[in-house]
Amino acid sequence: MKYVDVTQVQKRMNGRILKNNSFKVLFLLATIFGLIVLGVLIAQVLTDGLSWINWDFISGKLSTDANRAGIMGAILGTFWVMVVVAPVTLIIGIGSAIYLELYAKKGRVQSFIQTNIANLAGVPSIVYGILGLTIFVRALDFGNIVLAGGLTLSLLVLPIVIVAAQEAIRSVPQHLSEASYGMGATKWQTIKNIILPAALPGILTGAILALSRAIGETAPLTVIGIPALLIPFPGGIFDKFTALPMQIYYWTLDSSLVEEYANLAAATIVVLLLLLFILNSTAIIIRNKFQQRY
């Protein structure tokens, strides 16, 4: 007597195949749902905003007159914020990742820090805004300038950079660093010449994704008090500023007063999406180009 009986198997076969196919359809529908939402969103934004995008809109100054308004101030604001965020997060983020992965003794303290970094990555962004307001704007008395906004956004994305860099460093095979140590290299020589170059694609991918998160953040900037006033173009990190997502926020808020503001917001969204798309594509290109097999 065989346990796997042929007639029984045949009897159950149709049911098994039906189940198999229904799950396939279910997963396909889940994917399509996401795609449809994305498609509607983009279509909506494009119909509202595309006709408003021209060179005057990109290069122009802010204005209360919807037909004369431009977003150069917000673009420059976003640019200067990135000038602060990029080096701060890269240096502190990669530095912490190297320390935690390669120097810190594995133990309770290390795993405590590790858990908290993971938790920090999940803290709502508005909480970082309050932290930035307390420390940078008030305690250090920077005021609501680019530096304060940039440092606040740096805090927000640091955990993401640290975790990504740690994973990249961890994925460098042990036998490469062993080969380096085996030739009498110091730890720093091994990190600089072997581990970091091999981990760099992963680190850069994480960093770029973190930057695009920072570019799109609005909540922390509203908390530290970025004005909706007409301010001159920021020329450096010590100037007052506005940023693309802030501009979208205020224009959407005021669209009940001036109807065209909704179109301006949509046009700004197109510009911001384009920027994010370019950044994310860069991350993917870097990842594919430098990905090495060991």
Place this chain on the structure above:
Amino acid sequence: MSVSIAKGNTNVKIDTTVMQPTAVNSDKKVVFDTKDLNLWYGDTHALKDINLPIYEKEVTAIIGPSGCGKSTYLKTLNRMVELVPSVRTSGVITYNGREILSKSFKVEELRTRVGMVFQKPNPFPKSIYDNIAYGPKIHGIRNKKIIDEIVEKSLRGAYIWDEVKDRLKENAYGLSGGQQQRLCIARTLAIEPDVILMDEPTSALDPKSTHKIEDLIQELKQDYSIVIVTHNMQQAARISDRTAFFLNGEVVEYDHTDTIFTNPSDMRTEDYISGRFG
């Protein structure tokens, strides 16, 4: 050709026909001397009272079943075991008379004199040239001409120069497994060590590549002292001058390879080499 001098006799007898290594070896200089070495990984007692002299310009093979401590012992000789955080040692290992387990012997200096070849070929994801140039560069050689010279000399020393001389700028990952392992040997030669430690260097290779590496080891022993851990007893018999048999973290027997394989004094050695266990 060998020269043997009869002791207590003014007559010098020159024997040109029969090679009798044992007669010469007793005068050989000891490179590494291990006295009462014990090693623990956490609570696991991995090496127990090891006493083992390793002689200059010989091939010393370390054999034994998996988990017997042979790789651990090898990695103690260049202190690579220290990469395991929970490791503790007691006892003394001297390298040319200097105690190596003390903190005052800088591990970077030790590893410059005692090179290592690993089980799996592990070239860096760099060009063939940069793989070899890595060692000299980390030790402070900046002159391009000198580095070029070291690269050629090391690749020739590992008998791989002719195969790679036209593709030095290509990635080392394009080489076959056997070529990669010879590249790794060349990379070790580039730091001009006295001793080369080899941790099962042919276990990941096909028979033909294995044969090439074994030939290479025979050549290298003219200039280097070699300690090789191997799973393959035929390999130990073919290439080594002395063999140490490890079992459960202890040295069961250490003698000339001929003696170990033809006339072992310990029953366990005999059982192991005749394939009764392990």
